Amino acid sequence: MFHLCCGSKQLLDPDKVDVVHRLDKEKCLTLEEFRLIKIHMSIHIWRLALHVKVRQRVIATAITYFRRVYTSFFDATLIGAGTSSSDEKYRFEIKDILEMEMKVLEALDYYLVVFHPYRPLLQLLQDANITDLTQVAWGLVNDTYKMDLILIHPPHMIALACIYIACVLKDKDLTSWFEELRADMNIVKNIAMEILEFFEYCRPDPKNNILLPEDRINAALNKVAAKP
Incomplete structure (x- = not known):
């Protein structure tokens, strides 16, 4: 018989997870747009990682990091960047990635352990x-x-x-x-x-791809990327 164990100490209160950040509210971001951004970025991370042939659990860890960061810490550059690899304004050098890595580590409080299902x-x-x-x-x-x-x-x-x-x-x-x-x-x-x-x-298409309204995603991302 399988013995059930306790969860991670990093589990969060549901009421604190699905909440629009103060800075996002100032940009008139709605709760629905906040949710759309999280879904969109999770899918984007997944597709990008599959493109470079990263293992599935590594992808899941990266998405978990993103969700932890966006739940506990806000920086528009963490969200607005990288949404389109073909767009020139989203191209970065190694030094930019390393700088962003430090921001992410700080936001995660240097706690990188993730327990997956x-x-x-x-x-x-x-x-x-x-x-x-x-x-x-x-x-x-x-x-x-x-x-x-x-x-x-x-x-x-x-x-x-x-x-x-x-x-x-x-x-x-x-x-x-x-x-x-x-x-x-x-x-x-x-x-x-x-x-x-x-x-x-978010109904999947026949190929099991999640379809999101592109116009609403772009509108939400533009709000996030806008300067205060």
């Missing part, structure tokens, strides 16, 4: 004897990085929520297994609902 996911799938759901559940875990779940919930709870959704999608009944785990199913179901609500908000 991937390992507990594989352990839980094996424990439940449903390794045939690995691909579906793994894909769901990947999608959770387009949300703030990694900042709020312990990794094993996110993994359980993804397994719960995968079981529903594949019509598998694991009620007794979940009961044996003694996990808080209210939390698991709430996380699952948040994941499903995300897909309602």
Whole structure:
């Protein structure tokens, strides 16, 4: 039987995560635009990292760093830069990247440890004897990085929520297994609902790419990049 463990000490209060920064408010950025920026930048990091063939967990760590930084610390240069690799105004030299790296490290308070749901996911799938759901559940875990779940919930709870959704999608009944785990199913179901609500908000295309309204993204990024 898989033993559930405690989450990271870096977990944040949900009420402090989904909040527009004071400087953003001064630029009239709405909560919806704030959320769109986080989704957009998470997808952008993912695509950029895949382009240079970075491992999946490294990508997930980078996105987590971004979300931690944008939640606890504001600097328009951290958000406005790099949204379009083909645009001349977003081209940087190594010294610029190194300078930005120090800003990110400072914003993270030099705490770089990230616990991901991937390992507990594989352990839980094996424990439940449903390794045939690995691909579906793994894909769901990947999608959770387009949300703030990694900042709020312990990794094993996110993994359980993804397994719960995968079981529903594949019509598998694991009620007794979940009961044996003694996990808080209210939390698991709430996380699952948040994941499903995300897909309602950002419907993927036939190739499973998340489609965001480009005009609204550009409008939000322009607000962030604008000088006070």
